[in-house]
Amino acid sequence: MTDLALDKPVPPNAAGPNRTAPTARRGMVRPSPTALGVGLLLAVAFGLLPLVGSEYLFDAILTPFLALALAGLGLNILTGYAGQVSLGSAAFMAVGAYAAFNLSLRLPELPFVVDILLAGLVAAAVGLVFGLPSLRLRGFYLAVSTLAAQFFVQWVFNKVGWFSNNSPSGIVTVPPLSVAGLALDGSVGRYLFGLSVVSVVTLVVWRLVDSPTGRALAALRDHETAARVIGLPVLRLKLLAFAVSSFIIGVAGVLWAFAYLRTVEPAGFNLDRSFQILFIVIIGGLASLRGAFLGAALIVVFPLALARLGETLLGGLFDSGVLEMSQRIVLGLLIIAFLIAEPAGLSALLDRLWHRIAGRLTALCSRLCPRSGSNRSV
Amino acid sequence: MDWSFFTEVLVGGLLSGVMYSLVAIGFVLIYKTSGVLNFAQGALLLFAALTFVSLTERGLPFWAGIALTLAAMTAIGALIERTVLRPLVNQPPITLFMATLGVSYVIEGAAQLLWGTQVHGLDLGIDDLPLEIGGVLISTFDLFAAAVAGAMVAGLTLFFRYTRIGLGFRAVADDPLAALAVGLSLDRIWTAVWTASGVVALVAGLLWGARLGVQFSLSLVVLKALPVLVLGGFDSIAGAIVGGLIVGAVEKLAEVYAGPLVGGGIEGWIAYVAALGFLLIRPAGLFGAKPVERV
């Protein structure tokens, strides 16, 4: 075996959709089931929901869901893809929110879209600074050091009145949302704005994790030494992960403040929020784009469901204190259960379910019409 | 500079540092034997203090309360070990850490569901009167806490040095597989370790509870222990003590001398920043050995 043809280009074979990245690699895009699913989802989210949804659905469920999903997406880049655990996500949300507030307050001539981008960049810059320890620290040491970001940033926003325009209570109301002269301050408007931002960012993230750089991040996560030996710029990749992740979490903070709460206060970005975002990523599935959305959906919906359930079962006994405590317990149990039973999260759970359904369907299909059903790809 | 004032602040800081060490030691015990950074240590501390207070408030005598609480702590430890940590054996340490984060949520919720959310006062019968020693005012309570902590560390040291189970513990910490191979019962050792960390949680919970009142925020003292661990290394009891002293002193000195310049309230993060700065110089902490990577 002498002719290895290592230098001859291999003819682009009919590459099946890659498991981790369902896309045809060489630009030949064939509508895959995933693409169809995403298209359908977007059509419903943009087209149908605004027509039929209630104010409660947007204000209490969908808008916070979008903001948290985005934060989960950002943390997933750092933790899921690059393998660096952070316990300080809420700090970067706060940076994004306060940056956007101050930009819209102090530079009102800037369009809000620019505010968002700049707020993201500010969060990215702060993320870079707090990402510096990752160049020397790993594992627990790094996780603990990200707590420094959490406490320091919260303290700064508490102490320095300038950030909250010297508001005596520390709570500031953000200006109503409007993009290009279009007022978006209603429930539906704020939801649609959040949805647009999340869609765009998700598209970019998907491109990123599917790129050689995204693969390099995963390589770094799986084996740092090997990554170094094959010449990956490990330090640069780590900082990139921190910057991109913080950017996205910062934008999520903007959504949280401007689209969901319409106020900003430091207490809203406390350690519990950071844990919440971490839980979203764990429950949803590490290193999975879908995971952030699934996890956020669960985190937003389950307290509401639990409240309903408690009221029906226990009636008056189920007061807000009991509710809060049972939420804590259930959330903790969920985390433990997922880590033990399904470490790859809801995303993998859904995958398996889908495989089973698809398997049943193809079996059924091949029984009905023997020729089709062989071309199944998931 | 007023040196006697400085000394007073320093001593006060060192003594409150002992309280941090107390919490950190609970972490170290678990970390050494099972490689888990047990975030639930704070929740356990809360649970212990809350259980004890609630029992004595219901008329149980002091020692009966202590005994019952200890039994409960051992049971909880065993439960965590069996139901959470064992199924996750061989998982990456960070996964175990996140699992204990979940555990802490469960325990915090359960403790308050069980005993209520109101703040309980806890009187250990120690007056917090300032005591003058060599011209420096020192809190009696701090001294008492330091003495208790010292006694506990001495007790643990004796236990691990001279009892069979203690020796087993050290063997497991050194090399779990080898310990298993020579016939040590991991079950018994782990039970012992969780009991020991339960004792530490109870002692720390009582002291902290007497200081702050027994309430939810008690579980947040875990956040005070983390920089201590980072400084002293996750696996060194000596490190936990020295780290605690350093963190206590730095915190108090910074609060008194630097705090006014930046508006105060810096004790929430100064320990983290100090620990971080230190880590950047010595990534393995004060006592940790530089790990040799085997590839």
Next chain:
Amino acid sequence: MTATPSEAPHLQPSATQPQAAPSALAVDGLSLSFGGVTALNGVSFTVAVGEIRAVIGPNGAGKSSLLNAVSGLYRPDSGRVWLGGHSFAAVPTDRLAALGVSRTFQNLALFKGLSVLDNVAAGLTHRLRAGVLAQVIGLPTARRERADAYDRAEALLAFLHLEDARDRPVGTLPYGVQKRVELARALVARPRLLLLDEPMAGMTLTEKQELTGCIRVARDDLGATIVLIEHDIGVVMGLSDRIAVLDYGRLIGDGTPEAIRNNQAVIDAYLGVAHDLEAGEGI
């Protein structure tokens, strides 16, 4: 062999080569110890360009430490490493790939969450010139160089009979297959120097024979100089041009397989621990 422009630096002559004959690798008086335990003790030897050079020795002789020092994972206490005409007191690991050095590890060091193809293609990532933004936007240059890298990776999968595993996450594959994936990742960048740390550990006889062939081809057709740690003495004798023997961190023999076979010091060292030869290191 036609080389693409990106490979051109490989063919350039090295700047300064102190030795008389050009060598791909030279270590000079390398010493290394861990907390009082000596792993390497003044080891010196050279590897000629185009050579297959085996390093053998009993357990704990310092073989892996040697490779780790050469690839910069360990910092030697003293001595120097010459790589491609440059001399290092401590080899900068980040520059290994650029220096044309790649390696495999004694215990697998793969990217478990990535597919086989992605693992192999990662071996070429350091050559990519497009920035993150260009990759995300999908500029033509970024797409082209990526497609090129994946084509090379696919060719290597074919060479090592890994096509069937192409899209499988590497963590789910059997040990022997993972070993081959690691070799593919090391070979895909067409290294000038390839360091193999027990590539055949845990393989069946057939697999070993196949891999022996692959290593020969890597040298003969891909032009790689090869340094190989291996316990199977039969493989070593048949495959290598020269053998270095380590014992307790010292070089106790250096020469052709024939010379090593008759070297009294080597025989003495090995007779005492002969059972280790087949047992493997297992650490």
